[in-house]
Amino acid sequence: xxxxxxxxxxxxxxxxxxxxxxxxxxxxxxxxxxxxxxxxxxxxxxxxxxxxxxxxxxxxxxxxxxxxxxxxxxxxxxxxxxxxxxxxxxxxxxxxxxxxxxxxxxxxxxxxxxxxxxxxxxxxxxxxxxxxxxxxxxxxxxxx
Numbered sequence: 229x230x231x232x233x234x235x236x237x238x239x240x241x242x243x244x245x246x247x248x249x250x251x252x253x254x255x256x257x258x259x260x261x262x263x264x265x266x267x268x269x270x271x272x273x274x275x276x277x278x279x280x281x282x283x284x285x286x287x288x289x290x291x292x293x294x295x296x297x298x299x300x301x302x303x304x305x306x307x308x309x310x311x312x313x314x315x316x317x318x319x320x321x322x323x324x325x326x327x328x329x330x331x332x333x334x335x336x337x338x339x340x341x342x343x344x345x346x347x348x349x350x351x352x353x354x355x356x357x358x359x360x361x362x363x364x365x366x367x368x369x370x371x372x
Contacts (some may be wrong), residue, residue: 231264234272241271249275249300252296256284258294265298271349274298279305279344289327296335304328304342304359315346318359329363 229237229250241248250264250272265272273294278288292299306321308314318325332341333337343359345352 229264229272231266234264234266234268237365238268238271245272245299247273247311249273251275251301251303252280254285254333255278256281256286258286261295262298272298273300275301275303277303277305277312278323279303279307279313279315279321282321284306284309285310286310289331292328292331292337293335296337298302299337299339301340301342302328303334303342303344304338304347305346306365315344315352317345317355317363325363 229248237248237327248271250260250261252258255261261274265274276288276290276291276299281288281291291301301334302305304318304325306316306318306323306325308316308321310322315321343356343363345355345359347355349366
């Protein structure tokens with residue numbers, strides 16, 4: 229969503245009783261997300277994709293802290309390196325998933341959390357299962 233589209237999306241959300249989140253694609257900094265949300269924070273929020281912040285060279289845990297008052301959804305994803313978008317199993321990349329989860333617990337985030345593992349080269353089902361088990365065992369995040 230662009231900053232210019234935000235008023236229209238806001239009006240539609242109010243009309244239909246919805247909330248919607250701005251995901252950080254291609255935004256590189258939390259302030260860009262905040263600028264889109266603007267004065268519409270009662271229905272517009274942030275969907276942080278940890279992998280995309282890491283891809284952009286920005287600390288995903290810092291982004292979570294900076295957007296804590298606007299978070300509507302989290303896409304936990306790890307990536308191989310800054311400057312490229314190659315998803316990898318949790319804990320093997322640079323997104324610092326462990327600190328992301330600890331940060332979410334620290335800020336009291338207790339709503340939607342998605343495990344995101346994109347791949348055109350292979351079936352990511354096993355990586356997703358491993359990620360869910362990893363989060364459940366290590367950090368006791370409720371999975372409802």
